[in-house]
Amino acid sequence: xxxxxxxxxxxxxxxxxxxxxxxxxxxxxxxxxxxxxxxxxxxxxxxxxxxxxxxxxxxxxxxxxxxxxxxxxxxxxxxxxxxxxxxxxxxxxxxxxxxxxxxxxxxxxxxxxxxxxxxxxxxxxxxxxxxxxxxxxxxxxxxxxxxxxxxxxxxxxxxxxxxxxxxxxxxxxxxxxxxxxxxxxxxxxxxxxxxxxxxxxxxxxxxxxxxxxxxxxxxxxxxxxxxxxxxxxxxxxxxxxxxxxxxxxx
Amino acid sequence: xxxxxxxxxxxxxxxxxxxxxxxxxxxxxxxxxxxxxxxxxxxxxxxxxxxxxxxxxxxxxxxxxxxxxxxxxxxxxxxxxxxxxxxxxxxxxxxxxxxxxxxxxxxxxxxxxxxxxxxxxxxxxxxxxxxxxxxxxxxxxxxxxxxxxxxxxxxxxxxxxxxxxxxxxxxxxxxxxxxxxxxxxxxxxxxxxxxxxxxxxxxxxxxxxxxxxxxxxxxxxxxxxxxxxxxxxxxxxxxxxxxxxxxxxxxxxxxx
Amino acid sequence: xxxxxxxxxxxxxxxxxxxxxxxxxxxxxxxxxxxxxxxxxxxxxxxxxxxxxxxxxxxxxxxxxxxxxxxxxxxxxxxxxxxxxxxxxxxxxxxxxxxxxxxxxxxxxxxxxxxxxxxxxxxxxxxxxxxxxxxxxxxxxxxxxxxxxxxxxxxxxxxxxxxxxxxxxxxxxxxxxxxxxxxxxxxxxxxxxxxxxxxxx
Numbered sequence: 001x002x003x004x005x006x007x008x009x010x011x012x013x014x015x016x017x018x019x020x021x022x023x024x025x026x027x028x029x030x031x032x033x034x035x036x037x038x039x040x041x042x043x044x045x046x047x048x049x050x051x052x053x054x055x056x057x058x059x060x061x062x063x064x065x066x067x068x069x070x071x072x073x074x075x076x077x078x079x080x081x082x083x084x085x086x087x088x089x090x091x092x093x094x095x096x097x098x099x100x101x102x103x104x105x106x107x108x109x110x111x112x113x114x115x116x117x118x119x120x121x122x123x124x125x126x127x128x129x130x131x132x133x134x135x136x137x138x139x140x141x142x143x144x145x146x147x148x149x150x151x152x153x154x155x156x157x158x159x160x161x162x163x164x165x166x167x168x169x170x171x172x173x174x175x176x177x178x179x180x181x182x183x184x185x186x187x188x189x190x191x192x193x194x195x196x197x198x199x200x201x202x203x204x205x206x207x208x209x210x211x212x213x214x215x216x217x218x219x220x221x222x223x224x225x226x227x228x229x230x231x232x233x234x235x236x237x238x239x240x241x242x243x244x245x246x247x248x249x250x
Numbered sequence: 251x252x253x254x255x256x257x258x259x260x261x262x263x264x265x266x267x268x269x270x271x272x273x274x275x276x277x278x279x280x281x282x283x284x285x286x287x288x289x290x291x292x293x294x295x296x297x298x299x300x301x302x303x304x305x306x307x308x309x310x311x312x313x314x315x316x317x318x319x320x321x322x323x324x325x326x327x328x329x330x331x332x333x334x335x336x337x338x339x340x341x342x343x344x345x346x347x348x349x350x351x352x353x354x355x356x357x358x359x360x361x362x363x364x365x366x367x368x369x370x371x372x373x374x375x376x377x378x379x380x381x382x383x384x385x386x387x388x389x390x391x392x393x394x395x396x397x398x399x400x401x402x403x404x405x406x407x408x409x410x411x412x413x414x415x416x417x418x419x420x421x422x423x424x425x426x427x428x429x430x431x432x433x434x435x436x437x438x439x440x441x442x443x444x445x446x447x448x449x450x451x452x453x454x455x456x457x458x459x460x461x462x463x464x465x466x467x468x469x470x471x472x473x474x475x476x477x478x479x480x481x482x483x484x485x486x487x488x489x490x491x492x493x494x495x496x497x498x499x500x501x502x503x504x505x506x
Numbered sequence: 507x508x509x510x511x512x513x514x515x516x517x518x519x520x521x522x523x524x525x526x527x528x529x530x531x532x533x534x535x536x537x538x539x540x541x542x543x544x545x546x547x548x549x550x551x552x553x554x555x556x557x558x559x560x561x562x563x564x565x566x567x568x569x570x571x572x573x574x575x576x577x578x579x580x581x582x583x584x585x586x587x588x589x590x591x592x593x594x595x596x597x598x599x600x601x602x603x604x605x606x607x608x609x610x611x612x613x614x615x616x617x618x619x620x621x622x623x624x625x626x627x628x629x630x631x632x633x634x635x636x637x638x639x640x641x642x643x644x645x646x647x648x649x650x651x652x653x654x655x656x657x658x659x660x661x662x663x664x665x666x667x668x669x670x671x672x673x674x675x676x677x678x679x680x681x682x683x684x685x686x687x688x689x690x691x692x693x694x695x696x697x698x699x700x701x702x703x704x705x706x707x
Contacts, residue, residue, distance in 0.1 A: 035305065035336070035337075035389060035390045036303035036305075036390050036392060037303070037337060037338050037339070037390050037391055037392065038336055038337075038390075040552070041336075048291060048292075050289075050290065052336070052389065053336075054336035054337075054389075056335075056339055057582070058554055058582040059339070059582045060582050060583075061582075069612065077335065077343055081307075081309060081385065081387055082309065082311065082330075082383065082385045083290065083292065083293035083294075083296065083309030083310065083311045083383075083385055084290075084292060084293075084309075085292060086292045086422055086423070087422055088311070088313050088420075089311035089312075089313045089381075089383045092330060092332055092346075092385070093332075093345070112513075112514075114528060114537060118554075118582060118613070119612050119613070120582075120583075120612055120613075121582040121583075122582075124335070126334065126335050126336035128334060128336060128387070128389070130289075130290060130307060130387075131290050131291060131292050131293075132292070133292075149512065149513050149538065149539055149552070150539075150552060151552060151553075152538045152539070152550060152551075152552030152553025152554060152634070153538070153553075154513070154526070154528075154537035154538050154553070155513040155514065155537060155538075156513070156514055156528060156530070156535065156537070157513060157514030158512060158513050158514055192514070193514070194514045194535070231512055234510075234512055234539055235510050235512075238510055238539070238541075238551055238689055239510075241686050241687045241690055242685060242686030242687065243686060244682055244686070245282070245300075245302065245303050247284060247300050247305070248298060248300075248305055248389065248390075249286065250286060250289030250290065250298055250307075256598075256599055257566060257599035260599070261627055264625070264670075272627070274675055
């Protein structure tokens with residue numbers, strides 16, 4: 001077990017180490033429709049996070065006993081590439097953390113996907129973290145929403161996600177990896193922008209109610225930016241016309 | 251497109267009898283290849299290769315490991331591949347299937363036989379060596395993952411950097427220089443039909459093929475081969491394909 | 507550029523009965539990326555095939571049984587031809603065209619008027635853009651057939667059959683062009699120009 005790193009100072013003159021203000025998001029780039037086989041796909045670069053999401057469906061639901069006669073079953077798998085972290089080589093495949101995230105991410109989309117439109121089928125969401133740097137679950141949800149829209153899966157809203165938290169006594173939006181590791185609290189949120197519904201809500205650390213409310217304010221403001229970038233990504237696919245072969249560009 | 255293998259076979263064979271491939275390519279022609287170098291910052295080396303519509307991301311990561319008992323001063327080199335479900339409706343969630351394991355081992359064999367990685371330089375101290383993990387992450391499947399993954403793996407290795415080791419630990423984010431690959435190894439994969447042998451089969455050509463042959467080459471030499479599938483090749487065919495692989499291999503090497 | 511609407515976007519302050527929308531609290535919102543026409547209706551840019559009775563579909567026989575044939579039309583739901591409904595006999599793998607006779611509540615299809623399409627090949631096409639490939643009174647598909655001499659059969663489900671005769675490669679590229687550019691105005695002229703430029707003499 002490696003000895004703990006020295007805790008770095010996270011704020012300097014009221015600004016964060018990377019120069020951001022407390023409410024600023026890291027640079028966010030989204031490209032939709034980057035894979036040829038998947039029905040829908042999206043690639044997100046958020047800070048140094050690189051996440052790709054792909055969607056298949058509606059398709060026949062196998063095994064049959066998973067089927068519902070009333071609606072499509074959503075399946076979601078979130079995993080991280082073994083070379084995605086800054087530290088050692090990871091193991092392939094799911095682990096406890098990725099299993100939990102697969103579940104809570106699926107539950108986000110259960111709220112917005114109009115699953116009754118496709119009874120007895122399955123809609124599958126695959127999210128691969130190719131590079132991680134704090135806030136991967138929010139990048140994952142943001143990517144998956146665009147991938148679902150790219151696949152033409154009917155939804156009530158385009159979900160966006162951002163993590164807020166407490167950094168040296170102050171609330172901040174879109175925590176970096178160091179801020180997440182060394183800050184006092186981390187609170188990822190996924191929100192349906194249309195009506196403001198909270199679809200993912202996790203936190204760790206310690207916060208007063210007032211701090212949480214400050215966090216919510218930052219999150220809702222941040223979501224407005226995220227959703228604009230998601231919308232631009234989807235519109236761009238159509239403005240440029242289709243291509244027979246698409247490429248992922250990282 | 252998910253078509254029964256038998257139907258796909260007939261469609262391909264009909265075209266071959268007329269002397270053509272479904273997409274109009276020549277029998278020994280590769281699809282368009284695009285290589286993106288170093289797409290990943292956290293990996294010690296990486297490359298993203300698109301071969302037609304197939305896309306594979308290769309990542310290189312170093313760790314420290316215990317050497318093999320019979321080779322105590324030699325480093326470890328290990329390759330693994332994942333046929334991710336995102337890549338195709340044909341790939342299911344679950345533990346690595348035989349196809350994934352075979353893919354990793356074929357790519358590994360070519361690189362290992364050609365001795366392009368100097369594993370003797372990976373010795374750190376007694377009981378500790380550098381381990382190089384090469385992961386082939388298949389993101390998009392439209393046939394011939396072997397050549398796509400081999401190119402991605404080789405490109406990732408060519409651009410990889412050796413990590414700094416201090417006090418018997420890797421200092422992440424600091425490097426001593428390039429990994430130092432001595433030669434470029436590439437593979438050429440062929441699909442056999444009674445009516446002809448095709449280089450770089452697309453998915454619709456792969457699904458109905460009689461047999462598959464992969465030949466890994468370095469300049470002037472063959473360093474690994476793998477025959478897959480139920481059918482057989484004649485000796486004459488094998489020798490012809492060796493010639494094609496050595497020639498086409500040079501074209502591929504120029505792309506790296 | 508046409509007005510592209512996205513899931514969750516407000517379409518109307520009133521309750522409208524329109525495809526590709528949902529109603530909440532008396533207001534209407536879009537559900538998939540679509541283009542909003544001048545008449546307010548939404549034309550989806552993406553999405554699976556939504557079967558309707560009387561649709562012509564194209565697929566291939568994926569199962570042969572005493573009672574009938576299962577046809578793969580590339581949807582999540584099965585499509586079935588009853589043996590009693592056809593005098594022809596089909597083999598596993600045959601490409602067939604058929605009419606949708608019935609769509610059940612759970613979106614299973616019964617097909618009728620099945621016909622075998624001999625030889626040729628199938629290509630995939632976005633189901634939501636099929637109307638553009640057909641064109642007003644078949645104008646688009648007829649233009650491609652005439653220019654290439656290739657027979658084309660269009661399935662509403664997004665499978666397009668091209669015969670073996672004529673300039674198959676040009677026909678295929680023209681069809682792919684429609685798929686790529688269906689939503690961009692001026693398509694008919696562009697396809698006509700494309701066919702003229704590339705027509706083999």
